[in-house]
Amino acid sequence: MSAWTAWTPLSLSHPFTEQTLAETLNGGQAFRWNYHETESCWQGIWDQYVARIRFSDNNTLLASYPKSSPYTPNALANYLRLDFAWTTAVDSLPWRSDAHLDTALKAFPGLRILKQPFPEAVLCFLCSATKQIPQIKVMCERMAETLGNELLPGIHALPTWDQLAAASETDLRSLGLGFRAKNIKKTADILAAQPELLSQIESAPYETGKTQLVSLPGIGEKIADCALLFGAAKLEAFPVDTWIIKVLEKRYQLTGWSPAQLSQFGRVHYGPLAGFAQQFIFSYERAEKTSNS
DNA sequence: AGGCAGGTGGCCA
């Protein structure tokens, strides 16, 4: 008898394509989804949950859950933000006056921003400094295996910040975190001393939360914006990374602009859902590079 | 073999 439930349909008012689902789950927002060739599905881990997702033949999205974890369907619906008005959000972006944005929106129909657990988003993006997605995933996987709770045989949650605080910097370095280990350890110690801090930041307005986040060791503007966008549903957060700098130079002729100026441009040009728009142009550029290499 | 990768913080003009 299988430990997983039967495949059940997810109610999607704003459908994915197969490529967009892959981009959403494994395109640099989240680092804990893997495609299982044998099961032909995506398997992901967040909080204390595990779920599987795949398309059916008639192009509806199906999910399956461990039978031992009855609340997972609700948690997945929240994680994927099934209730959010994504179609309206896309329409509100300035695609009518921005041909490049229009192209990117059409290239990834259904792309959405996940609502990851905020503490996990902070941790994952602390690992992201000068690393590519596959390597960030390896770091997260090693932290989970070594320090996190085992949810199913061989499947581990990311460590909580308390669990991280209990580890030494040397322990963390041994997981291949490199210079990020020091930042993670120092941040873990601060968060252990202020147990309410992350939930306060998550529920604060964007600007307030960002100011508090960048005061933590190893968290600058970019990582703060990623954590707020992908872990706190602050869709106005506009991460300025090396990719976006290149995109804005190449597609908008903003050569020589500083990151602060580009951040300002993003907020003004794309509007209150600037981070949502950012994800489309980021994905578009990444896909183009992948297809060229 | 050496440079670079979804950055940050420190130091100096």
Next chain:
DNA sequence: TGGCCACCTGCC
């Protein structure tokens, strides 16, 4: 503010 550099590690 703006530029430069060290910082771990692994992959091209």
